[in-house]
Amino acid sequence: MTAAITAVAGYVPEYRLTNAELETMVDTNDEWIKSRTGIEERRILKGENQGISAMAIPAVKLLLEKRGIGAEEIDCMITCTVTPDMLFPATSNIICDKIGAVNAFGFDLAAACSGFLYGVTTGTAFIESGRYKKVVVVGADKMSAIVDFTDRKTCVLFGDGAGAILLEPNTEGYGIQDSLLHSDGSGAQYLRMPAGGSAKPATLETVNAKEHYIYQEGKTVFKFAVTRMADVCYELLQKNHLTGDDIAWLVPHQANLRIIDAAADRMGLSRDKVMINIQRYGNTTSATIPLCLWEWEKKLRKGDLIVLTAFGGGFTWGATLVKWAYDTKG
Ligand code: UT7
Numbered sequence: 001m002t003a004a005i006t007a008v009a010g011y012v013p014e015y016r017l018t019n020a021e022l023e024t025m026v027d028t029n030d031e032w033i034k035s036r037t038g039i040e041e042r043r044i045l046k047g048e049n050q051g052i053s054a055m056a057i058p059a060v061k062l063l064l065e066k067r068g069i070g071a072e073e074i075d076c077m078i079t080c081t082v083t084p085d086m087l088f089p090a091t092s093n094i095i096c097d098k099i100g101a102v103n104a105f106g107f108d109l110a111a112a113c114s115g116f117l118y119g120v121t122t123g124t125a126f127i128e129s130g131r132y133k134k135v136v137v138v139g140a141d142k143m144s145a146i147v148d149f150t151d152r153k154t155c156v157l158f159g160d161g162a163g164a165i166l167l168e169p170n171t172e173g174y175g176i177q178d179s180l181l182h183s184d185g186s187g188a189q190y191l192r193m194p195a196g197g198s199a200k201p202a203t204l205e206t207v208n209a210k211e212h213y214i215y216q217e218g219k220t221v222f223k224f225a226v227t228r229m230a231d232v233c234y235e236l237l238q239k240n241h242l243t244g245d246d247i248a249w250l251v252p253h254q255a256n257l258r259i260i261d262a263a264a265d266r267m268g269l270s271r272d273k274v275m276i277n278i279q280r281y282g283n284t285t286s287a288t289i290p291l292c293l294w295e296w297e298k299k300l301r302k303g304d305l306i307v308l309t310a311f312g313g314g315f316t317w318g319a320t321l322v323k324w325a326y327d328t329k330g
Pocket of ligand 1: 027028029032033036037113152153154156217218219220221222225254255256259283285311312313
């Protein structure tokens with residue numbers, strides 16, 4: 001028995017933060033942002049006390065509507081995020097409560113930009129074991145909550161969004177075929193939020209020192225991302241006796257167009273087989289991959305082989321091979 005993706009959905013907030021607006025906030029320019037990252041605008045969740053659940057709830061509601069099932073049928077909710085509504089309780093519990101998923105258990109999973117791949121792999125194991133029949137995996141991040149909008153090195157990169165998929169058992173071999181996941185904690189120093197955890201709880205000093213914002217050594221992260229993401233995609237193809245010609249779509253984490261190109265090149269894939277929406281959403285961390293699937297869903301055909309891949313804070317990285325399970329009408 002395999003675990004198939006049987007529905008996808010997403011949600012992005014209305015507000016568009018353009019490169020032009022960022023030019024009025026920090027010393028940057030549209031040309032630099034576009035040429036170094038590919039980003040033109042990103043969505044920002046506005047409003048008091050609005051956490052990721054405000055995006056995940058509409059995404060999951062749409063998911064259930066598309067699949068035509070009730071919330072009470074969900075067995076498990078996995079929310080992949082580094083920006084939960086609160087450190088605890090898990091945002092999954094809040095989502096389940098608000099949508100009426102009364103029979104589900106839920107937990108949050110933190111693996112930064114690779115979170116969604118880790119969540120899909122975990123959900124797949126639950127389905128393959130035969131223990132659960134309907135697992136929802138959400139990738140949601142409100143990066144604007146932890147971005148320093150006076151730091152031009154990071155504030156141009158990130159955006160807010162949420163995507164969700166439903167995993168169900170399949171007896172015809174469709175769905176998740178294989179997954180290679182990696183992590184290397186020695187990379188923690190290069191991409192992190194320094195304070196707010198148990199090692200350095202919030203104090204007046206940590207707030208004044210801006211330690212509750214993302215810290216990234218971009219160049220170092222870039223070097224690791226380019227090689228690790230391309231290598232793991234290549235490794236996945238080799239392991240499954242496939243070449244780039246067998247792959248219908250590459251769905252890469254959207255952190256930087258140059259990193260995406262490197263992974264596609266290593267697999268021998270042309271650009272028209274690569275899902276890219278970084279220009280409109282920026283880096284939404286856990287949400288990039290499900291948002292791409294949502295946007296491209298109508299172009300996906302039953303039997304298409306698809307590679308999902310990501311690299312991010314941790315360091316964490318991985319690649320997942322999917323045999324798409326359904327055709328979308330319309
Ligand atoms: O998703 C999680 C994983 N994260 C990633 O994969 C991100 C990986 N890193 C990157 O994508 C790139 O390193 C960045 C896009 C973050 C930066 O691009 P870069 O080509 O590595 O630029 P850089 O950091 O080396 O900066 C080059 C120059 C610097 O100026 P000097 O020192 O050469 O005078 C920066 O100060 O560009 C300057 N700079 C900017 N200029 C205008 C940095 N940010 C900006 C900006 N606007 N927003």
